[in-house]
Amino acid sequence: MQNALFVGVSSQVALQRELDVIANNMANMSTNGFKSRTSRFQEYLMPVASADSFSAPDRRLSYVIDQGTTLNLGQGPVEQTGNPLDVAVKGSAFIAVRAQGGAERYTRNGALSVDARGQLVTSDGYPVMGEGGPITVNPQETGLAIGPDGTVSTNLGIRGRIKLVTFANPNALINDGGNLYSSTSPARPAGLDGRLEPGALERSNVSPVLEMTRLMDVNRTYTMVSSVISRMDDLRGTAISRLANVA
Structure with missing residues (x-):
């Protein structure tokens, strides 16, 4: 009993x-x-x-x-927004961002903007990482656009490329608050496993x-x-x- x-x-x-x-x-x-x-x-x-x-x-x-x-x-539903700084992540890739304390974290939130310091950030305020660190633009630059491969450009040329990564074991990803993930396994470049669709957002799946x-x-x-x-x-x-x- x-x-x-x-x-x-x-x-x-x-x-x-x-x-x-x-x-x-x-x-x-x-x-x-x-x-x-x-x-x-x-x-x-x-x-x-x-x-x-x-x-x-x-x-x-x-x-x-x-x-x-x-x-x-x-893949979650992709919604067209017409905003050139919105990007829908396609495939199995994640956008690398810098979280509090400087740690690298990962997100699928493609609602991006430029903050007061000229940094490209997510809607949650996390700086988007490029291949050499956070991507920044000067206030006088115009025509900011993001390409399908993550290339960020303005009227002055290429300013960086969004760091897209994948994981050998996606189930090693751990929710870290703020729509972020950390991982117990190392990230690797996404390559053909990840592309961006500018002017659109991926919604929740x-x-x-x-x-x-x-x-x-x-x-x-x-x-x-x-x-x-x-x-x-x-x-x-x-x-x-x-x-x-x-x-």
């Missing part, structure tokens, strides 16, 4: 984790370049008891183990219908598991009460 309660609690913990992932996906349905995540779980079978005095063999107990999440790198369906499934399963735990707890209380009344 106690084991059944433990199994139920492990299921509830896993369902709560999945609910958090779904909530985060839904909260970022309108975030430029956001990539949804899916929970991963693994079955854990408890070892069978070694005693052989039972009339029937022990049954293995199956628990749920949280194995983290998988990043969905599917979250599917509202899919997430709502998952949300309903999780809530239904959580309610069912809670009901089972409640009945098992009532059964245990009844058993204790009856055993206490045995003369």
Whole structure:
């Protein structure tokens, strides 16, 4: 009976984790370049008891183990904006930016602009990295444009090239806040694996219908598991009460 309660609690913990992932996906349905995540779980079978005095063999107990999440790198819808500084990232590439403290981070947010210091930045204010550092332009320059290969040019010529990178193992990417990712594996030049579409933005690849369906499934399963735990707890209380009344 106690084991059944433990199994139920492990299921509830896993369902709560999945609910958090779904909530985060839904909260970022309108975030430029956001990539949804899916929970991963693994079955854990408890070892069978070694005693052989039972009339029937022990049954293995199956628990749920949280194995983290998988990043969905599917292309989000591309929306034309007409803004020459908006770029939709195509393929598996990410834009390298400089985060707080100077660390390099990665994003799919292609809503770019020029800040007061002349730096090309994302809509979140992170400087976009070029091959030699952050890309800057002078106030007197005009005709700022971004090419499909990431080349940034003005009326005075080429000012830099946006650093596009990919990863051998995209699932090593870790959400780092502010629509940024860090990685436990080194980044490599995107090459042909990444291009930009100027004058457009990649929207979130979250599917509202899919997430709502998952949300309903999780809530239904959580309610069912809670009901089972409640009945098992009532059964245990009844058993204790009856055993206490045995003369």
